[in-house]
Amino acid sequence: MTNRIGVCSWSLQPASPADLAEKVRAVGLSHVQLHLDPLREGAWPEAETAAALADADVSVVSGMMAMAGEDYSTLETIRATGGVRPDERWETNLAAAEGNAALARRLEVGLVTFHAGFLPHDAADPERGVMLERLRTLIDRFAAEGVRVAFETGQESADTLLDVLAELDRPDAGVNFDPANMILYDMGEPVDALRALAPWVRQIHVKDANRTTTPGTWGEEVPVGSGQVDWGAFFRVVREAGLDCDLLIEREAGADRAADIRTARALVLGALA
Numbered sequence: 001m002t003n004r005i006g007v008c009s010w011s012l013q014p015a016s017p018a019d020l021a022e023k024v025r026a027v028g029l030s031h032v033q034l035h036l037d038p039l040r041e042g043a044w045p046e047a048e049t050a051a052a053l054a055d056a057d058v059s060v061v062s063g064m065m066a067m068a069g070e071d072y073s074t075l076e077t078i079r080a081t082g083g084v085r086p087d088e089r090w091e092t093n094l095a096a097a098e099g100n101a102a103l104a105r106r107l108e109v110g111l112v113t114f115h116a117g118f119l120p121h122d123a124a125d126p127e128r129g130v131m132l133e134r135l136r137t138l139i140d141r142f143a144a145e146g147v148r149v150a151f152e153t154g155q156e157s158a159d160t161l162l163d164v165l166a167e168l169d170r171p172d173a174g175v176n177f178d179p180a181n182m183i184l185y186d187m188g189e190p191v192d193a194l195r196a197l198a199p200w201v202r203q204i205h206v207k208d209a210n211r212t213t214t215p216g217t218w219g220e221e222v223p224v225g226s227g228q229v230d231w232g233a234f235f236r237v238v239r240e241a242g243l244d245c246d247l248l249i250e251r252e253a254g255a256d257r258a259a260d261i262r263t264a265r266a267l268v269l270g271a272l273a
Contacts (some may be wrong), residue, residue, distance in 0.1 A: 003243075005268050006031030006061055007261055008205070008250040017049040021056035027261045029058075033203075033248045036063040036112065040099045050107060061246045062111040062203055065100045068092045070115070075185070075216060082155065083117020084134040085127070097138045105145040111202055112142060113176040116151040121160045123167070132168055139170045150174045150202040154181025158193035165200055174200045178250070179229045180207035184219040191233045198241035205250040206264050221253045224264035235271040 007029050014020035024032050032053070038044040053060060068089045071077040080086070084093060104112050116135055120128040135151075142149050153161065153175055161175065175197050179190030187193075194201070208227030212219045225231065237243075249264040251257045 003238075003272060004031050004061060004246045005029060005265060006033060006246060006248045008033045008035075008064070008248050010035045010064070011249065011251045011257055011261065013257065017044055017052035020049075021052045021058050023258065024053075024058045025056055027258055028265055029249075029261075031059050031061045031246065031248075033062045033064055033113070033246075034060045034107075034109070036065050036100045036103055037096070040096065040103050046103070046106070060107055060109050062113060062248070063100065063104050063107070063109045065096060065112060065114045067114065067117070068096065075218060078155075079118045083115045084131055084138070085117040090134060094134075094137065094141070098141050101142045101145040101147050104142070104147045109147065111148050111150060113150045113152060113203060115155060116164075117155065119156045119160055119164050121156065121163075123163065128164075132164065135164075135173075136168060136170060139168070139173045143172060148172050148174065148202065150176040152176050152181060152205075153178050153193065153197070154185040154187055157188050158182075158196045162196060162200075174202035176203045176205060177201045178205040178207055179234060180205070180209035180221060180227065180250075183209040183211045183228055184221065186211060186215070186219065190229050191237060194234060194237050195241070198237065198243060201241075201243055201245055203245050204238070204243070204247050206247050206268055207250045207252075221251075223251070223254065223260040224249070225267050231267060231271060 009020055009032050012023040039046050067083055069081050071081045139149055182188050182190045182193050208222050208224045208229045210220045210227050249261050251260045254260050
């Protein structure tokens with residue numbers, strides 16, 4: 001297996017392209033998943049970003065896009081605002097996706113991930129039909145630029161996501177598997193979910209969490225190795241399923257993210273040895 005290990009750009013909270021390149025190298029890595037929206041919106045000049053990463057010998061292995069207006073304050077707010085669900089933001093999100101697809105092609109990035117939003121479990125739910133048609137549109141717009149997409153796990157169970165992927169009828173679309181999200185959203189056991197979704201996994205986020213003790217509230221993200229993800233069992237499934245996908249360390253909390261990312265890197269290297 002030839003899994004590449006990298007880091008999510010937003011986890012390093014970079015102030016500029018040069019700062020990102022420096023921080024990636026400082027945590028001992030040379031691969032990154034790049035948040036595309038700052039480049040698409042012009043906050044980060046595209047050419048400057050590409051040059052800064054290339055000069056530091058950092059390769060972009062995938063991109064990420066956020067949907068407009070997503071509110072992660074509570075589970076209820078993200079349920080209402082996340083992904084392609086909000087009608088009032090669909091045109092904005094479609095335009096952003098088209099821009100990010102073209103950007104990914106120019107950067108020679110072959111995979112972009114995003115949250116689809118809370119997908120209704122009931123196949124007869126009219127909202128599910130609307131969301132799936134929107135997802136087909138996004139998949140096709142990215143495919144027109146030679147880019148595949150992967151949906152973040154966590155906002156629905158593995159069973160629901162499997163049903164949706166089959167119903168979409170877009171074999172090139174897949175899953176960005178985040179074990180911590182399964183715990184944070186209280187949507188199932190990560191190792192079992194990975195085993196079920198393995199044929200669809202295009203990329204993995206290395207992140208850890210503890211499940212909430214108060215139903216209906218967030219779990220807690222914690223440094224990799226200190227939470228409830230069984231990493232030994234997780235990487236056994238990675239090996240058994242022959243998942244050669246990239247492993248991107250994601251850390252979205254904590255006072256010393258760089259140290260936590262280095263800890264995660266060491267755990268992954270040990271698991272793959």
